[in-house]
Amino acid sequence: MTEKWKSNPMFWCDYCKVWMQDNPSAKATHERGMKHKENVAKKLRQMRQKADSDKKEAVLADKTMSSIEAAAKKQYEKDLAAAKAVASSHGEWVLDEGSGHYYNAAQRYYFSRETGMYYGGDPPAWTLQPEMPPEALFKAQPKAEPASTSGQAAKTTAAKILLKTMKAAHPLAGIGGYQMPKTGRIGGSKGVGVAAAGTQAAGAKRKREEDAAKAAKQKGLSEEERKALAAREAARARVQQRTMSNFGLAD
Numbered sequence: 001m002t003e004k005w006k007s008n009p010m011f012w013c014d015y016c017k018v019w020m021q022d023n024p025s026a027k028a029t030h031e032r033g034m035k036h037k038e039n040v041a042k043k044l045r046q047m048r049q050k051a052d053s054d055k056k057e058a059v060l061a062d063k064t065m066s067s068i069e070a071a072a073k074k075q076y077e078k079d080l081a082a083a084k085a086v087a088s089s090h091g092e093w094v095l096d097e098g099s100g101h102y103y104n105a106a107q108r109y110y111f112s113r114e115t116g117m118y119y120g121g122d123p124p125a126w127t128l129q130p131e132m133p134p135e136a137l138f139k140a141q142p143k144a145e146p147a148s149t150s151g152q153a154a155k156t157t158a159a160k161i162l163l164k165t166m167k168a169a170h171p172l173a174g175i176g177g178y179q180m181p182k183t184g185r186i187g188g189s190k191g192v193g194v195a196a197a198g199t200q201a202a203g204a205k206r207k208r209e210e211d212a213a214k215a216a217k218q219k220g221l222s223e224e225e226r227k228a229l230a231a232r233e234a235a236r237a238r239v240q241q242r243t244m245s246n247f248g249l250a251d
């Protein structure tokens, strides 16, 4: 007698890695067994541990990230502060009312807006290439322009005239030599001021002639040019007066 072969359905327990008969009673028996219970508990333990370590890793990665970010931020702030320090070490250009020039105390240079030249260095001289870092150079500040359309042209002309007139000389270049002041505490006490009447008269005459020549020269100039020259002359006079005062050469 032959029996027809028939495969029994089987069930795979993933905890215990074993096959068993796929029927309720066989499965129930297996699940009640000590071995299966231990395997299930072990699997749960492993899953919990993995979750914990995953979490720990995530926290660590987070911490690492924020510490990198914090370090980057700190470095950025440091760079910013350093840049600021460098900028401030270049000094500020402050308008000197006496001379009409801008002065940078950190660089020890004057700057003339009219000519775009710097005065300073050792020995001091007017120059277009002062010895200072490019960042420290005078930067044009926005200034209210005259309303007239010819304002810019007039300014340019005035600047040219001024360049010609001042011959790039130091504002105090006129002090000394035969122009030594004859008045003031020092000039007076040395008797320099007690000059012969004739000499004084000659000096006054020369002064009158110079003024006349100056006036004639200015006749050919436009209103703006004359104004610019007058402002320049007034500034020069103020500087000279102040310096003479400082040296005790003026009343």
Ligand SMILES: [Zn+2]
Pocket: 013, 014, 015, 016, 017, 030, 031, 035, 036, 039
């Ligand atoms: Zn099992």
